[in-house]
Amino acid sequence: MERVVDCPICNDVDRCFEEIQEVYSSFMCFNCGFMSDTRFTEENDSQVEQNASILTNKLKTFDKERGIYWFPSVVNMGTLGIIYPEGTEEEWSWKFAKVTPIPEEKKSAMPNYENMLDTDSAKTYDKFDFLSACKDMGIAKDI
Numbered sequence: 037m038e039r040v041v042d043c044p045i046c047n048d049v050d051r052c053f054e055e056i057q058e059v060y061s062s063f064m065c066f067n068c069g070f071m072s073d074t075r076f077t078e079e080n081d082s083q084v085e086q087n088a089s090i091l092t093n094k095l096k097t098f099d100k101e102r103g104i105y106w107f108p109s110v111v112n113m114g115t116l117g118i119i120y121p122e123g124t125e126e127e128w129s130w131k132f133a134k135v136t137p138i139p140e141e142k143k144s145a146m147p148n149y150e151n152m153l154d155t156d157s158a159k160t161y162d163k164f165d166f167l168s169a170c171k172d173m174g175i176a177k178d179i
């Protein structure tokens with residue numbers, strides 16, 4: 037079951053969804069792109085903390101109401117590409133990189149692959165414009 041909740045990160049009231057599963061719930065806000073899960077508690081955080089240098093961990097925010105951490109999403113849709121946050125803790129934005137065929141001149145460097153992630157020409161979005169990145173990727177919900 038899915039329901040709309042108030043986003044604790046950006047306070048959006050109609051683009052943040054809770055997906056209620058049998059034993060846990062997951063959360064996804066299409067406005068700010070943050071996500072969480074009822075299992076992302078403080079007790080479980082030591083496992084998540086391993087990669088504290090990664091931007092997603094620097095940007096994690098504690099949701100006092102639910103007692104869980106929220107992280108910016110990294111959406112890897114295989115051949116559709118990847119949406120990921122990039123920048124510094126103070127100044128970051130969303131990026132959408134498409135998957136493109138490897139150009140001839142780079143093929144010798146990547147002999148086992150046909151496609152590559154085109155991060156050089158990744159599109160940039162405002163941190164509260166995650167939805168546009170999803171739309172460009174082709175995975176946006178009708179919201």
Ligand SMILES: [Zn+2]
Nearest residue numbers: 043046065068
């Ligand atoms: Zn939000």
